[in-house]
Amino acid sequence: MSDLMSFSEIDGSGAVLVAAQRRVAMMTLKADLSNKATRTALKKVLGSAVPAPRKIVKGVAWMAPDELLVMVPEGTTPEDLVNQLHTEIKAPILAVDVSDARAVMTLKGNAAREVLAKGAPVDLSAEAFAQGDFRRTRLGQVAVAFWMEADDEITLVCFASLKQFMFDWLVNAAQKGSLPAYLNR
């Protein structure tokens, strides 16, 4: 889990800890991901192979057949990464910084899966959703993407304009005594 200082808001009143992170550096890459040369170049720049559909590998998440969401590693900037990608990949791509377009939330606690299952039409059982899995879906009425950071921790990304709404939604869903105890029996 990230350092406490990296959170702008934390609520620990419920069954899980809900925290809104400060700015997280990330970029969107759109490219023909089936292009072999592009895949090789991507591996070189990102340090890992292009993830399979609905997977996240080392901070690189599959968003669509032609789209990746890349968490920008510490020590580099979205700008640098965009430049590197443009240098290495010969085919046309679109690589842009989206750090400010996104809000990032952390759900910490054993019940994190159940809190999310109150709004996301996703099988969140441990068998079906584990570290390395990634879903681009919705939570309640909000478009989100999320993945397991650890066995008891989920990271969730939504649009920045909905940061407060999403935080409030999660705090409401996490209220004590309101968990179905279906996924964690």
Next chain:
Amino acid sequence: MSFRLPNAGCLIDRSNPVSFTFNGKPVQGYKGDTLASALMAADQRMLGRSFKYHRPRGLVASGGEEPNALMNMGEGARFEPNQRATTTEVFDGLTARSQNHWPSLNFDIGALNNRLARFFPAGFYYKTFMKPQWAWKHLFEPIIRNSAGLGQVPTERDVDRYEYFYAYTDILIIGGGVAGLEAALESGRSGAKVLLLEQSPHFGGRFMVDDIEVDGRDGPAHIAHLLAEIAKLPNVTLRARTQGAGVFDHGYALGYERLTDHAPAATPRHRLWRIRAKRIITATGALERTLNFAGNDIPGVMLASAVRDYIRLYGVTSGARTVVVTNNDDAYRTALTLYAAGLEVPAIIDARPNGGGEMSDQARALGIRIETGHGVAKVIGKKHVTAVEVCLQSGTGGAVESIACDCVAISGGFSPVVHLWSHCGGKLNWDEENAMFSPDPSRPPTDQNGEGFVLAAGTASGALGTNACISTAVTAAHQAADEVGRSIKEEAAPRLTQTPDETPMAPIWTMPAQAPYKLRSKTWLDFQNDVKVSDVQLAAREGYESVEHTKRYTTLGMATDQGKLSNINGLAVLAGALDAEIPQVGTTTFRPPYTPISLGSIAGEASGPLFKPTRKTAIDGWHKSHGAIFEPVADWRRAYAYIQAGETTQDAITREILATRGAVGLFDASTLGKIIVKGPDAGKFLDLLYTNMMSTLKPGKCRYGLMCNENGFLMDDGVVARLDEDTFLCHTTTGGSDRIHAHMEEWLQTEWWDLEVFTANLTEQFTQIVVAGPNARKVLEALGGTDVSREALPFMGFIDGKLAGIQARIFRISFSGELSYEIAVPASQGLLLWNLLLQAGADFGIAPYGTEALHVMRGEKGFVVVGDESDGTVTPHDLGMSWAVSKKKEDFIGKRGMQRSFLMAAGRKQLVGLRTLSDTEKLPESAHAVEGGKAIGHVTSTYFSPTLGHPIAMALINGGQSRMGEVLDFPVGSKVHKARVVDLVFYDKEGAQQDV
């Protein structure tokens, strides 16, 4: 009288009394009681009045099928009407009131309807309220509205919380009776993930009531055994108080969990389970049917199985002296149960000429009188049963004897609960022997692969005997496990059951068989809707052959119980009247939910502050703390105006406009859509999307563009900036950002997949701030960092640079008509830049302005707003924007649509300006222009212009462009506003102000 028995009732805890009120009167029950059983113990037999005739009504059933005992439950913000007493668990402080009577349950004025019943047959409304025409609105409808409905409407906002839960499972089992539990245990052993839902608080179904022996255990002991075995399986989940409410396509099912109805708490009240299952087993049991004889609705006449339930489960009896009336063997269980409880059974009236099997012998041996081949002519009693008149079943109802009693236990056979099987298209067979519809396993509901995904088990499958019930459950479990890719390795030994031999039931649809009209018109089919045998027969005579039409004509099977007790009897009577076979008449459609579920559960958490997501810009907090009032624009909230102390909203708007036109204004435009379109074919793509040419735009320049749909109607507009040879930034309207991005992707993915173009929606990545007004340049120069002079950054250009050290893209575009810069910075820097601009602008008279000031200023300039001036039926030509529609381009979306003769016709509505003849009188919003008694157009925008000192408006008027100078009438109410057609541009037509 009804009363509590000593030493009976396996569900109640006599050491735990509970107090509640009924119609304001305190009543005591025990923990585990339902409201129905507790009221029965208190000898409260009348529980409501019927819908149409206001007849006294009492309990009929013991479960969710109960048609009569509907209550106004709770108070204030927790008030809810039409709650079934049979499924409500009592708790301390519960308040319930009976429904549909005035002034009181005991004495009800509306009961007059009962005396006049022969004037209110089926279709009464349709026949009576036809003439005179005025009377419907002013007389009939008000009276009907006043008297219609059962419960009261809540007056306060619901204070409870609700939520959803998305659950995934291999096998979903609906029903926690013996069939469901056996299926859960058996399929659970395969390792499949199993979820079982049971609507009541306890498991076991009829096994908790009936004397059944399985593997040497009695019913409750066998259920306890099954529960203990299931508890060992971590892959099986049981949920009580959770109804399988509906089955839908693709293995989707709804579960309705009632968390706090039995014990109020702050946690969510109801949880709606949204379940995806690979296979669904419906083990929903069967419902007993009523028998159709005169007076069968009088309190004290109950289903035989319910009479037994109340004794065994809750230790209460509905009478001291019960006559059992039946057409099958099951009701003998009730007689034996009554006898064992020490209660009198003066007679069993069995309509079958030869009576029943083993249990009838037992009853006879106990000395209980059995009259075979007999029926009930009518029930004697007003507010409760006092006697039955017995007659020959084959006759016309000539009574042979009157038997005094205070309860009549009736059984007309059983109907499997096929609702969930049928919700998604499962088909039924008519089972002649048992006179019931049961699921046809060869025609199940099918999934996306064309395979059946619902299996029926137990009595719900039509297997009425205990042996068959259990074996069908085991078979269904095996099939389901197999189909979800699990195999059951070890075959469990078949259960050994002990049940008495039974004689087949006899279908009895009217009692006696030759009942005359006088009896039939007092014989109820549908208790909740007051539909009688005579009503259905009347409908048939009047030509209603379809069961669906008969349902709507007579109201049979409508309302909150959806005919759970009445459907089969009703359609059998209809079949009889039509001289048709029952399967030919068929059933009405079974639709989810199985019983009504709360609206709160459907809304889930989406109420109060979580009702709808509200998107907020990075500067939203500043707006809020500086007097902003907001308006919703798409999902965003935008500052409408900033109200200062002592100001009205109009004052604030006027001040903001004058400050901007006179000095400099500041505006948060972050909500405008910002879509990057990049690739070698980007220019080509945009030429296809926009009506005007974009590929000729030079890098560093901006161009205003229009987008139309295929019909040629305007759908969005905005400024496009060319960032480099391959890259464009398309601004959209606030409401268009997501929609237009989806529009682009749809065309790219489905039609122009050969274009090498990528798009990304960067709307939220940037804060965009407008600095507009004669002093705008001075403010930016005060911040410093980038040359924003006319030479370096001309009108309709943009430049990347730093402002006060912040990386920014500065556009020279103007929606206000003033010298205007739009500055885009990463959203994390947005608030900082806003504050820096305010500081730097202080000396130059800077003032933030809201969306209304923006709208007025663009109105002064004659700029259109998509959604105000356009409404989905307006082309660019209609708006006088033919200059933005390319004639050179070979194709673009909407080109051919626009060329259709109607859209090219002269005399279409065209956008014009309007100047009221009076300088003080603003045209009302959307006012219609009327000429010669015909509407010729309407106002699209109307404002008071503080800049000009008079009202201005825009309107779409038939042939508007050729009407310059004409004065038009705009009648609103009794007043006629007059306005002259003028040019659209009221302010600075040459554009001198913005190009400096």
